[in-house]
Structure formats: structure tokens, C-alpha cells
Amino acid sequence: MEETKDTRKVREGEEIDGRKIEKFLRQNFDEIPDEPLQVRQFGAGHSNLTYELKAGDWEAVLRRPPKGPVAPKAHDMEREYRVLKALHNKFPLAPEPYVFDEGKVLGKPFFIMERRHGFVVDTEFPDEMKDVPDLARKLSSTMVDRLVELHSIDYKATGLEQMVKPEGFMERQVHGWIKRFDQARTDDVVSGERLKKWLTHHVPDSNEASIIHYDYKLNNAMFNEKAEMTGLFDWEMTTVGDPLADLGAAMSYWIEKDDPGLIQTGLGKPPVTIQDGFYTRDEFIQRYAQRSGRDMEQIHVYVTFAYFKLAGIVQQIYYRYKKGQTNDPRFADMNVFVNNLIEHAEETAGL
Structure with missing residues (x-):
């Protein structure tokens, strides 16, 4: 898969089941081309896990809680999904959320949202x-x-x-x-x-x-x-x-x-x-x-x-x-x- 500056190979121990995700995506998105799903991970962040999903020219982002037990009320994916639903039209810098899953697919809740492009400025300038x-x-x-x-x-x-x-x-x-x-x-x-x-x-x-x-x-x-x-x-x-x-x-x-x-x-x-x-x-x-x-x-x-x-x-x-x-x-x-x-x-x- 093409290398990008803001994604990397999925870290060991943080893998997600690509077959289950692909089945879920094809049930919820008619526009996904008939090409294999590619999954990469966004490298930044210390908390929630965020992945790039690509099939041909279709792309989106999956966001889920970290592995293992989490603090009460922390990493509430449904709440973040609802926040983005409420905000996207009023504050377009907030990515559009597409669909939420309560945990039936991966055993942990997650949501799929719009993929934005640009440069993240962190410890050095792009x-x-x-x-x-x-x-x-x-x-x-x-x-x-x-x-x-x-x-x-x-x-x-x-x-x-x-x-x-x-x-x-x-x-x-x-x-x-x-x-x-x-x-x-x-x-x-x-x-x-x-x-x-x-x-x-x-x-x-x-x-x-x-x-x-x-x-x-x-x-x-x-x-x-x-x-x-x-x-x-x-x-x-x-x-x-x-x-x-x-x-x-x-x-x-x-x-x-x-x-x-x-x-x-x-x-x-x-x-x-x-x-x-x-x-x-x-x-x-x-x-x-x-x-x-x-x-x-x-x-x-x-x-x-x-x-x-x-x-x-x-x-x-x-x-x-x-x-x-x-x-x-x-x-x-x-x-x-x-x-x-x-x-x-x-x-x-x-x-």
C-alpha cells in the first residue's frame, strides 16, 4: 500500500479485523469500489486508536478506544460521534461522522468518519x-x-x-x-x-x-x-x-x-x-x-x-x-x- 506521511503500518497489538470491518463497510456504504480494503494506522496520539481505511479511491477513518480496560466515561465513542453529528454543519473543521457501531463488529464501539487531508504540525514542519x-x-x-x-x-x-x-x-x-x-x-x-x-x-x-x-x-x-x-x-x-x-x-x-x-x-x-x-x-x-x-x-x-x-x-x-x-x-x-x-x-x- 502507498506510504503516507501521517499513517503507518498498524502497531503490534493494536490490529483490527479487516475482514469484519470490510463486511461492515460494504453493508453501510454503497459507493465503496470492489477492491480490497487497506488498513493503516495514524501514528500520533496516546489514547484512542485511529485507522485509515482505503479501498480504491474510497477512504474513511475508523476511531475506537484503546485496547484493554479504560477509565469510566473515558473513550466514549458514541458521545464523540454524536458531538461531531451536532457540530459538523456549524463548524466545518469538524469531520463529518458517517456511522457508529456499538461494539457488535469488533467487540468495542467505534465510528467511521470523513478522511481529511493536509499536514499535521507537531515536532517539525512538513x-x-x-x-x-x-x-x-x-x-x-x-x-x-x-x-x-x-x-x-x-x-x-x-x-x-x-x-x-x-x-x-x-x-x-x-x-x-x-x-x-x-x-x-x-x-x-x-x-x-x-x-x-x-x-x-x-x-x-x-x-x-x-x-x-x-x-x-x-x-x-x-x-x-x-x-x-x-x-x-x-x-x-x-x-x-x-x-x-x-x-x-x-x-x-x-x-x-x-x-x-x-x-x-x-x-x-x-x-x-x-x-x-x-x-x-x-x-x-x-x-x-x-x-x-x-x-x-x-x-x-x-x-x-x-x-x-x-x-x-x-x-x-x-x-x-x-x-x-x-x-x-x-x-x-x-x-x-x-x-x-x-x-x-x-x-x-x-x-
């Missing part, structure tokens, strides 16, 4: 984008502006209203992620008690609610040769809540060149945002404030919580590795990253 003038600034401003655009959509006009409960969002988030962190904690990570106490005493009191992606980061987006966004992915955490929580989460992923080394390399090679020309977090926040008109007085609280939330997400992944539920070697030292995220969150809070 060759096709390197000649774009002011590339780093364009990517930075595009990331801000698309987030503001998402937050400007009336969620009540999308169908999401039936799926969410925006009242008391930050209160639930803080206490919920403390509980998740504690449930997944292993003996080689810090307890974070001082940080958890600070967070419970500084919950922002916000009544504003908007659609939030809640995993908004550069390598969850796709761009064309002009640095225009062509797709936004990984809508698993999407909900309706405080838009500044979304901004805070985005900033926890937006690494700067002056950040501690272990923050830069916690998920592998440092992202391109450490390079000259990219917005700093302060510049990102300032542009967001200008474009959205929102008050940034408490943004340090949102960013502090975002680092703690990220620590909880990483710890859940590490917990699965520690318990032998996955053998992906990328996860072996994630406890070190968790400890550094807690320390970085404490510094952000001024503790």
Missing part, C-alpha cells in the same frame, strides 16, 4: 509548509482565531444542548479531575495535595458557556500549504462549558522555549512551538482576549487547573501501562512527566 512566509506567526494566529470562532457558536442551535449541563462546570471539573487523579495514582507519582487544595479554593465563578473542544492543540489540527486549518480532530472531550477552561487547556499544550526541559519533552520530542516566531502563551492569550472580548483576570487559575488536568490524563495512560493493560514503550516513563506537570502547576499558581 516540507510542503517550510517556505510559507511567517509560518510560525500564521499558525499561531490561526490557532487563536479558530478557537475564538468555535467559542462564538450558539451551542443551543447545534443539538448539543441535550447532551450537556453547563451550570457549575468548573466546580465539577476541579473535583472530578481530583477524583480521577487519585483513582489512577501510582506509588511513583506525587500526591499533589497542596495543589489540589489550592484548586478547590480558587474555582472560577463563571456563568458563561460555549462549545469547548477541550483538547485543543496544534497536533490535533490539520493545515494546508498556506497554513490554513483544514481539519480539527479528537473531539472526545468536547462539551459545553467555560470557554476559558478551553483556552487554559490549550495553553497547557502550548510549550515555550523557556519552559523547563521536562515539560518540553514530556510527550517526546519538543513541539515546534518552542521555535522562534511562535506566539508565547501570553501573546496567545492577549490575541484571544482581543478577538473574543473576554476578561483574562483569572486566566492563571484556568491554566493551573489545565496543567493538573493534563497530569491526570497522562497518569491515566501511565496507570494502564503500569497495570500491563498496554505495552506501548512510549508510556514507560510518563510518571516523571506527571510529577513535573504537578510541579509546573504549583509554580503557575504561585505556590
